[in-house]
Amino acid sequence: MSEGLRVADVTFRYGAKTALEEVSFDIAPGRFAALLGPNGAGKSTLFGLLTRLFTTAEGRIEVAGHDIARAPRAALARMGVVFQSPTLDQDLTIRQNLGYFAALHGLSGAEARGRIDAALDRLAIAERAGERVRDLNGGHKRRTEIARALIHAPSVLLLDEATVGLDAASRQAITDHVHRLCAEDGLTVLWATHLTDEVRDSDRLVVLHRGRVLADGECGALRGDAPLKDYFLTATGAPA
Amino acid sequence: MRPYLIALRAIVLREALRFVHQRERFLAALVRPLVWLLVFAAGFRAALGLSIIPPYQTYITYETYIVPGLCGMILLFNGMQSSLSLVYDRETGSMRLLLTAPLPRGWLLFCKLLGSTAIGILQVYAFLFIAWLFDIEMRPLGYLTALPALLLSGLMLGALGLAISSFIKQLENFAGVMNFVIFPMFFLSTALYPLWKMQESSSLLRDICAANPFTHAVELIRFALYTSWNGWALLWVALSLAVFLALALWGYDPARSLVRRKG
Incomplete structure (x- = not known):
């Protein structure tokens, strides 16, 4: 396979x-x-x-x-997907957005938190995890979307x-x-x-x-x- | 079952968070029925005499009569509002995110529906509380027995919104929904006047009202608020829910490709 x-x-x-x-x-x-x-x-x-x-x-x-x-x-x-049009919720923080996605893939609690932290680290946006997406620049928004697409280890x-x-x-x-x-x-x-x-x-x-x-x-x-x-x-x- | 429930919780929570961030939406949702209750009903109470009709066992004020209809109105607007947000989500792409989750599409759409219905029910209770402050009271137990009726009616109207959203190609077309769905559904129902009043002016209009699923949602809520139940209304609402859900699932079926766009 x-x-x-x-x-x-x-x-x-x-x-x-x-x-x-x-x-x-x-x-x-x-x-x-x-x-x-x-x-x-x-x-x-x-x-x-x-x-x-x-x-x-x-x-x-x-x-x-x-x-x-x-x-x-x-x-x-x-499969992880980064769509052409932004799919982040502007009023939620990076971490909340990632948490929502993790839940759609059946991940919650400590496991979800661990994976979110790892994805944020990998894309070098961990220090901004608490910021609202609306306040990020375009590059960081894209990084967030890539981080999100990696949470479930595709x-x-x-x-x-x-x-x-x-x-x-x-x-x-x-x-x-x-x-x-x-x-x-x-x-x-x-x-x-x-x-x-x-x-x-x-x-x-x-x-x-x-x-x-x-x-x-x-x-x-x-x-x-x-x-x-x-x-x-x-x-x-x-x-x- | 666990991934299903985790997704359900997250989707409902997200709907709630979005709602909290849109305070204007909450205010608008409350002001609309309150204007009807405190201005329209006050003006019409003298003009519209009401006879004793089930479930009521005595004469009631017009304000009391229209409360269930206004609860239905909140759910109707909420259902349409969430369908608007679905069309918006589709245009912005967040609908794609939802639909690419590794869960059955029907379940994902149902979660979305349940989330928006929960928001609608919260609005209804906020409205009933304000009405109570103005001495428009229901039976105390009625506030509890109304919950299942509100849930079923909210799901039915939300499913209608979901079905409509799958057939609307662009956000701009949504104004048509207001004109062709919300207003006819609301005015051709028992929300503002009982069926026998409608019969006096036209039996055709009366028949349309009697067939309108929204009429049955209002009657289901009316009876439930009066700690009574209406089996016929329950059947109609449940059947309408099944039909609208089936339509929505058909509309969002990947093989039917309604979410696709040329690229």
């Missing part, structure tokens, strides 16, 4: 419009994979399917070996445009953090973005364009001598 993420022949339609067509890729455990695609490529639709916000009859998705159609709860329990972490709206320094810090999570904790990461500077040469790269996988491989090998931005522009004909 693989601890990674497997997407096989997934097709999805909004009525007559095909949003995803036979999308397939495999991410091995402990790998950082960037899902790169211009706006409208189908990234958010794929995330909707990966997180079972909606389902499709065509294709198969496995999270840490669990088929999301057949064993959705087992699959969701092994095998697979999905991040949908996690750096949208952040300044360059915060983007860099968050990208570094998530790469470290892969390297140090063996977490499998799928990082959806349309920003080429967030992808490293050693990362696995899946290019999604108009609902299809255009390229799939190690970033450095795919781009060759060209900067990733140029490679991406040439491949998709879209601004990076």
Whole structure:
């Protein structure tokens, strides 16, 4: 049973419009994979399917070996998600927000507290745990969401445009953090973005364009001598 | 069972915390029925004569008559308000967080429903307390026997809100809900006038009132506040709850994909 993420022949339609067509890729455990695609490529639709916000009859998705159609709860329990739009309760503190999430995953009491503390430490926001989310800057809010996604010790972490709206320094810090999570904790990461500077040469790269996988491989090998931005522009004909 | 209960507690607590942070909402929820009770009812008590109708065994003041209807109004507005917050949650994404928890989606939605109903019941008791301060009193035991009726009615109206929220695509469409759900449900019911009064003006309107689930919620609360019970109203409210819950579950079914958005 693989601890990674497997997407096989997934097709999805909004009525007559095909949003995803036979999308397939495999991410091995402990790998950082960037899902790169211009706006409208189908990234958010794929995330909707990966997180079972909606389902499709065509294709198969496995999270840490669990088929999301057949064993959705087992699959969701092994998955951490950072959504594109913020999902923190602004009027609650960081700790209260994390406590709420822990409870949704069946964790309470000392166990929840221990895991929340560990996640806060890992994302270096422990000293701000008592602050209201409303008072945090964008970078800290994102870190809080990543910390939250790790509380239940998932095998697979999905991040949908996690750096949208952040300044360059915060983007860099968050990208570094998530790469470290892969390297140090063996977490499998799928990082959806349309920003080429967030992808490293050693990362696995899946290019999604108009609902299809255009390229799939190690970033450095795919781009060759060209900067990733140029490679991406040439491949998709879209601004990076 | 433990993860289910931990999630239930957290979701209800979160609803309560959100409510505490929205003091205006609490005030609005109280002011609305109080205006009806202390201004509207006072003005209409002379115009609207009431005969003795069950469960009452004697003549009652108009203020006493409309109290159960106003309790229903609080639950109705609360149910719709929480459906509004669900649409908002969906737009902001926190609904996604809830729906990706590793528990059955039906249970998660039920927890949400129970949380908002609990808030509605708190508002009702605050309203009954203020009414009591103005000498509009129920039977002492009635305050206790009303609780199950308020719970069932609140769940039914909340489930209606939940079902509606799954079909509303954008927050902007919510004004339509006010016009097409809340007002007709409230005015075409026994909240403000008994069925026989409605019969005097139109038997069609009377029939609509008699079929309105909100009418039965109001009657269930009315009888319960009078330490009596109304089996027919109970049946209607329970059936409506089942239908609205089924609709909500269907609306939020991942295969039906109502929460999806193009990306």
